Amino acid sequence: MARSALLNVMVNAALKAGRSLTKDFGEIENLQVSRKGPADFVSNADRRAEQIVHDELRKARPTYALLMEERGEIEGTDGQHRWIVDPLDGTTNFLHALPLFAVAIALERAGEIVASVIYNPVMDELFTAEKGGGAWLNDRKRLRVAGRRHLADCVASMGIRLTGTDNDALTLRQVGAVNPAVAGIRRTGSASTDLAWLAAGRLDLYWEAGLAPWDVAPGQLLVREAGGTITDYAGSTGSIWNGQVVAGNELVQAQLLKVLRTIR
Incomplete structure (x- = not known):
């Protein structure tokens, strides 16, 4: 599939945050057996990933607003566009070293979602969609919902x-x-x-x-x-x-x- 410039921005941000989470994920099993536990570590991993996404999106489109799980609403001057971000969806899974978590980013334009990225860094699965352009896995496989009838x-x-x-x-x-x-x-x-x-x-x-x-x-x-x-x-x-x-x-x-x- 051919990505738009905006989708490329989103993918790059998700991949970069995913690399940070993958590195932190490698430490979770060791933290699982510590007395203190990994909760604080995971909170920091979440914040690091969000910072990466924030910086990448702001650098590419400084006028766009953001809505982020940890930071909340960040105003923009564009008036039409807003990034909606969950830097670590599946925090409890991450906390228990379960590889089911994702970096999730959507782009809202004038109240409508027009592009999205969901990236699982452990499985290296990148799901992307743009309005009217279909949904894709790793840029190669076009996605269709299952056709079961009952x-x-x-x-x-x-x-x-x-x-x-x-x-x-x-x-x-x-x-x-x-x-x-x-x-x-x-x-x-x-x-x-x-x-x-x-x-x-x-x-x-x-x-x-x-x-x-x-x-x-x-x-x-x-x-x-x-x-x-x-x-x-x-x-x-x-x-x-x-x-x-x-x-x-x-x-x-x-x-x-x-x-x-x-x-x-």
Whole structure:
């Protein structure tokens, strides 16, 4: 695939941050057995990766705004463009030396996501998408969502934080309803990974609530450019701001929505 100049900026930032995370990831197993534990180390790794992404994006487009998980909103003078960044999506996985985490970057133009990058540095998998240009893996393989037609044949993924909130209690009830209807349920611990894998056809369905904009924005475009459907729980095209995602191909996504609507 041919990348635009803007997508090249995003890819370069993600790859550079990924190299930093890979280096830090190599230290995690040693930290796992220490008395203090690796929590502070991971926080520093997260901040280092975010600093790298910030510096690369600012250097290339100094007038663009940013929305970053750690730093929050950083104003720009452009008025049209904003980078949305999660430098380490899957922090708990990283903390436990599980290789399911990603650097995730989206570009918003006039309120619409127009480009995205999700990069898993351990697996060296680079997922990219631009509006109207399709979704791709490592610039070589064009992605399409899986074509299964019945819930009973589908593997679904979901997210839950188990923090005792009403939202988590609802999710547990949803799991109880969805589990007997599908072939299996998985939980990766990384929303960006879930959406990238759905775009690649590895997962058939994904649902979660309580997500932040940087969890949703990069994967949202990937799924749509791979021919998938992504809405909120009400079935509307939704927003990266309401934190709800139900995704899959058009047919099974509608079937999953029907199940989820029965749960209160």
